[in-house]
Amino acid sequence: MTVVSSVKDLDKLTMTFVAEFAAPVDRVWQVWADPRKLERWWGPPTWPATFERFEFEPGGQVRYHMTGPDGTKARAWWTITAVEAPHRLEFDDGFADDNGEPVDPKDITHGVVTLEANGAGTRMTTVSTFVSAEQLERMAAMGMEEGMRLAMGQIDIVLKE
Incomplete structure (x- = not known):
């Protein structure tokens, strides 16, 4: 498995995942920048993702x-807040309604991905910051930690292609 650590920190309101890959930074960046590659790993194996809208730029909307x-379809959204290719991506993330629009724009997490x-490889650190301890605990209870571990465990296969 590619995930070498995951840490839930209630004091900092974060969940951090560190993964390592036997591929250069620019190749690992593509698993985020290319929606077809992102679909291959975002979400656990039994919950594959389909990206319907993908504007990969600051202010861009992702659905x-x-x-x-x-x-069952679980819908979500991102608003991209920073893109510093190929080393850093930031986005706000939340649940969406059937039209792909935010259910509660205040119930978000902020994701920061650094490569x-x-x-000879790449270390990817993904930090999700929550608005409250209650939100962090709710997401943990929904299986976020295990889901992210399983999802990131699929990246090696995408990188080999």
Whole structure:
């Protein structure tokens, strides 16, 4: 598995994942920048993602859904807040309604992805910051930590193609 650590920090209101890949930074960047590659790993294996809107630039809007084994669609959105290719991506993230629009624009997490060379490979650090301890605990109870570990565990396959 590519995830080397995951830490839930209630004091800082964060969940941090560190993963390492045997690929250069620019290749790992593409698993975020290319929506077709992102679809191959975003979401656990039993909940694949489909990106319907993908504006990969500051202020850009992203709309997607994950489809569960029984056909249930869980919709979500991002607003891209920073793109510093190929080393840093930031976005606000939340749940969406059936039209792909935010359910509660105040119930968001802020994601920061950093990529850095690590020997011949890349270290990817993903930090999600929550608005409250209650939100962090709710997301943890929904399986976010295990879901992200499983999702990121699929990146190696995408990088080999």
